[in-house]
Amino acid sequence: MTEGHVNSNVVVVSADDISEYLRFAQTLVRQVGKELLSRFRTDLVVDDKSAGHGFDPVTDVDKKVERLMRDAITRQYPEHGIVGEEYGDHPGNGLTWVIDPIDGTRAFMTGMLHWGSLLGLSDGLRPIIGTMYQPFVDELFWGIPREAGYLHGTKQSTICTRQCGALADAVMGTTGPEFYRQTQELEGLKRLRDRVLFTRFGGDCYVFAMVAMGQLDIGLEASLKPCDIQPMIPIIEGAGGIVTTWEGGDASQGGRVIAAGDPHIHAKAVEILQGESV
Amino acid sequence: MTEGHVNSNVVVVSADDISEYLRFAQTLVRQVGKELLSRFRTDLVVDDKSAGHGFDPVTDVDKKVERLMRDAITRQYPEHGIVGEEYGDHPGNGLTWVIDPIDGTRAFMTGMLHWGSLLGLSDGLRPIIGTMYQPFVDELFWGIPREAGYLHGTKQSTICTRQCGALADAVMGTTGPEFYRQTQELEGLKRLRDRVLFTRFGGDCYVFAMVAMGQLDIGLEASLKPCDIQPMIPIIEGAGGIVTTWEGGDASQGGRVIAAGDPHIHAKAVEILQGESV
Numbered sequence: 001m002t003e004g005h006v007n008s009n010v011v012v013v014s015a016d017d018i019s020e021y022l023r024f025a026q027t028l029v030r031q032v033g034k035e036l037l038s039r040f041r042t043d044l045v046v047d048d049k050s051a052g053h054g055f056d057p058v059t060d061v062d063k064k065v066e067r068l069m070r071d072a073i074t075r076q077y078p079e080h081g082i083v084g085e086e087y088g089d090h091p092g093n094g095l096t097w098v099i100d101p102i103d104g105t106r107a108f109m110t111g112m113l114h115w116g117s118l119l120g121l122s123d124g125l126r127p128i129i130g131t132m133y134q135p136f137v138d139e140l141f142w143g144i145p146r147e148a149g150y151l152h153g154t155k156q157s158t159i160c161t162r163q164c165g166a167l168a169d170a171v172m173g174t175t176g177p178e179f180y181r182q183t184q185e186l187e188g189l190k191r192l193r194d195r196v197l198f199t200r201f202g203g204d205c206y207v208f209a210m211v212a213m214g215q216l217d218i219g220l221e222a223s224l225k226p227c228d229i230q231p232m233i234p235i236i237e238g239a240g241g242i243v244t245t246w247e248g249g250d251a252s253q254g255g256r257v258i259a260a261g262d263p264h265i266h267a268k269a270v271e272i273l274q275g276e277s278v
Numbered sequence: 279m280t281e282g283h284v285n286s287n288v289v290v291v292s293a294d295d296i297s298e299y300l301r302f303a304q305t306l307v308r309q310v311g312k313e314l315l316s317r318f319r320t321d322l323v324v325d326d327k328s329a330g331h332g333f334d335p336v337t338d339v340d341k342k343v344e345r346l347m348r349d350a351i352t353r354q355y356p357e358h359g360i361v362g363e364e365y366g367d368h369p370g371n372g373l374t375w376v377i378d379p380i381d382g383t384r385a386f387m388t389g390m391l392h393w394g395s396l397l398g399l400s401d402g403l404r405p406i407i408g409t410m411y412q413p414f415v416d417e418l419f420w421g422i423p424r425e426a427g428y429l430h431g432t433k434q435s436t437i438c439t440r441q442c443g444a445l446a447d448a449v450m451g452t453t454g455p456e457f458y459r460q461t462q463e464l465e466g467l468k469r470l471r472d473r474v475l476f477t478r479f480g481g482d483c484y485v486f487a488m489v490a491m492g493q494l495d496i497g498l499e500a501s502l503k504p505c506d507i508q509p510m511i512p513i514i515e516g517a518g519g520i521v522t523t524w525e526g527g528d529a530s531q532g533g534r535v536i537a538a539g540d541p542h543i544h545a546k547a548v549e550i551l552q553g554e555s556v
Contacts, residue, residue: 041493055476110449110478111493113391113415137391137415171388176479177455198333200388201454202480215319215389 009094010124018129018144021121025131026142026151028072029119032065033135036102040136041111054178057105062086065101069119073097085227094124100227103132104204113137114206120231127252130234132205141209143238148212161241161261162214167268170217172199173207185222185256188246188273192220195272208232211259212239218261218269219243224254232259242266246273287372288402296407296422299399303409304420304429306350307397310343311413314380318414319389332456335383340364343379347397351375363505372402378505381410382482391415392484398509404530408512410483419487421516426490439519439539440492445546448495450477451485463500463534466524466551470498473550486510489537490517496539496547497521502532510537520544524551 013021039061050056066086073082081092084099097119102108104115113136121129132141140151141159150159164170172192180186193199196218203210205228207219212235219236221228229243230252236243236259243251243259248270251257258273260266291299317339328334344364351360359370362377375397380386382393391414399407410419418429419437428437442448450470458464471477474496481488483506485497490513497514499506507521508530514521514537521529521537526548529535536551538544 041491057476106476106478110451111488111491112451112478112481112484114480173388173390176477178477198335198384199454199456200384200390200480202392202478203390206390210389213319213389 011094013095013123013128021129022131022142022144024076025119025121025129026140028069029117029131029133030135030140031072032068032101032117033133035065035068036061036108036117037135040108044109046109057109058086059102059105059109061108062101062105065117066099069097069099069101069117083227085225096122096124098122098127098227098230100205100225100231103228104206107202107204112202114203116141116205116209118205118227118231120234122230122252126250127230127233130231130238132209132231132235134206139209141212141235143212143233143235145234146238148235148238148240150213159213160239161212161236162217164217164262164265167195167265167272168197170196170265170269172196172218172220173203173210173216174199174201174220175204175207176201179221179223181223188256188275189220189222191272191275192218192269204228205232208236208243208259211241211261212236214239214261216261217265219259220257220269222246222256224257226252226254229254229257244270246270289372291373291401291406299407300409300420300422302354303397303399303407304418306347307395307409307411308413308418309350310346310379310395311411313343313346314339314386314395315413318386322387324387335387336364337380337383337387339386340379340383343395344377347375347377347379347395361505363503374400374402376400376405376505376508378483378503378509381506382484385480385482390480392481394419394483394487396483396505396509398512400508400530404528405508405511408509408516410487410509410513412484417487419490419513421490421511421513423512424516426513426516426518428491437491438517439490439514440495442495442540442543445473445543445550446475448474448543448547450474450496450498451481451488451494452477452479452498453482453485454479457499457501459501466534466553467498467500469550469553470496470547482506483510486514486521486537489519489539490514492517492539494539495543497537498535498547500524500534502535504530504532507532507535522548524548 081096100118246256359374378396524534
């Protein structure tokens, strides 16, 4: 169902390259955790970048952490491109690092636990490496093609999604109804909520991490930016899951995204989001 | 604004008693954390106790942990009463322990982080000791009259709520819209959401813990049981906050509950919940 799109800058990456880039990402995303930890549950400088449309917070910590990550990437891989949540796009040789310094800024601002730093790498066509780190809980999730893993303290494991017999048994996660801004999005959310066992609100990147870990069956969002989802795609896919737009297409540009652990549940959910009664 | 109610079994408790009971509660709530941890993110046996009205999950872990807590209380204080989420009421001498083995069972079931074990003590009139423990993150919140504290690993601190200049600057937390089951409850939630800076969904006991910690300004819920809120009341009040029903009355029987860190914000929010335009 995925719509591919041709990009002349696709870079062929070897298995050794993947290993090297994954180690770099895992190290960097944990390094900046120290900065996040030192500011968690302290007074923050919060700006609103919504330009009057609602409230879209960014803290001084988001900016500092993205700057630390960009500087480290530029030192190590000066030829690579960088896309970041706060400081925009820096083109490169086709390999592009994607940074969300704090996915879940609202959670971070309110002392809650469901947030993380995201760092991914795209080969010019699609994300091939993804990492997510929550320093307060010391949880690292990572993914590459055909593999995903988890590191909690010193405890390492691979992770995989779970099968789910029927949509009526599926458990769904989403961050909040306020991110479903258009009527058709709210209607899609309602249709799917009416069909699953229950829906858990709150979560940001943890929603997708829990799909990858086989704890949630569906992760649904309607207002993602590319930085929010690209680093999560290899984690979900590496664990055996599927992540697409609500129409079943490429999710890497964000917007309306659905992730599922079981391909049958994914197919049914996409039909329901499109208004069909399955 | 609080409505007191007279109870002939009110027990006078000394400061030394409070210290002893608090230590007992802190120790017990952490002890059962080992059982919770051993089952977190594993296969669970889930029953639905809703009797056909929606979905109200209880796991084998909820039952086991409540049983462990009841047994420990009965051994230590055979004359005390016990009220629990899963195994009902055991009357005693007026001092009554209140247990919620897993507050946030849906979060626990889905691998998320916002859940905790709650254990409180009532003197027959009101809750005087409260504890909340999340073993995966190793966070303990506690409260007694005029004091509340926090223990994370070996890091101890007292906690207090924050002042908030205006309702428009307030940040609110609530677990999910699905727990606002009546039209007037949904309308109350909407009125308040429209007046605050933003509302964070997802949280259960963490919503109230973050009010106590001065991270959230308002915690709002509509479908609480006595076990969900009684152990949190001393934590919120001990940190300087206020917790009442939506009408400003005693919150210890649950139902529609509002907690706030700043008394002015609490008063304004209660007026708005009652349909007045402040």
